[in-house]
Amino acid sequence: MAKVYISVGSNIEPEKHFRLGLQALSNHFKALNLSSVYLSEAVGFDGGDFLNMVVGAETERTINEVVDILKAIEFENGRAKDAKKFSSRTLDLDLLLYDDKICQLPVRLPRSEITFNAFVLWPLAEIAPNLVHPELSKTYSVLWQEYDKSSQLLKPIAFDFLGF
Incomplete structure (x- = not known):
């Protein structure tokens, strides 16, 4: 059973899409571990x-299968197939980690955004503080402590998941 970490983001009807996205993730993955929800600037x-968060989960699926599931969930929630990388979105799901795998294809793992986006690193450090980054050999807690927190505005917010 592999342990995966997935970033979740939305700025178009984010409350609605978070709930729908989490429900879909729970249909495909086991033992969901949810971080707090954070408000961040684009x-x-x-x-x-x-709104951003990180979800930890367990799966027996391959990396390719996980990536395909995440893309399908995005499209089911209104993500345009031709969406630009830097644009508003209904739901953005990115595979951050798959156990301690390091690879470039089908996606880069560990995902590079972990170390330079506060909205990825802080929630990851919250739910996996003692997990070690497979390339940097530092825990996510240490990486968050070392992060320049003035570089991106980010704050935890109350979020009612309503059972997703």
């Missing part, structure tokens, strides 16, 4: 604020 473009 990074890389002018857009509305995002």
Whole structure:
């Protein structure tokens, strides 16, 4: 059984899409572990604020299968197939980690955004503080402690998951 970590983001009807996305993730993966929800500014473009979180889960699926499931969930929630990388979105699901695998294909693992986006690193450090980054050999807690927190505005918010 592999342990995976998935970032979740939305700035278009984010409460609705978070609930739908989490319900879909729970249909495909086991033992979901949810971080707090964080409010962040759009990074890389002018857009509305995002809600972000990280979900830990267990799976017997391959990396390819996990990536395909995440893309399908995004599309089921209104993500345009031709969406630009830096744009508003209904639901953005990114595989951050698959056990301690390091690879470039089908996606780069560990995902590079872990170390430079506060909205990925803080929630990951919250639910997996003692997990070690497979390339940097530091825990996510240490990486968060070392992170320049003035570089991105981010704050935890109360979020009612309503059972997803």
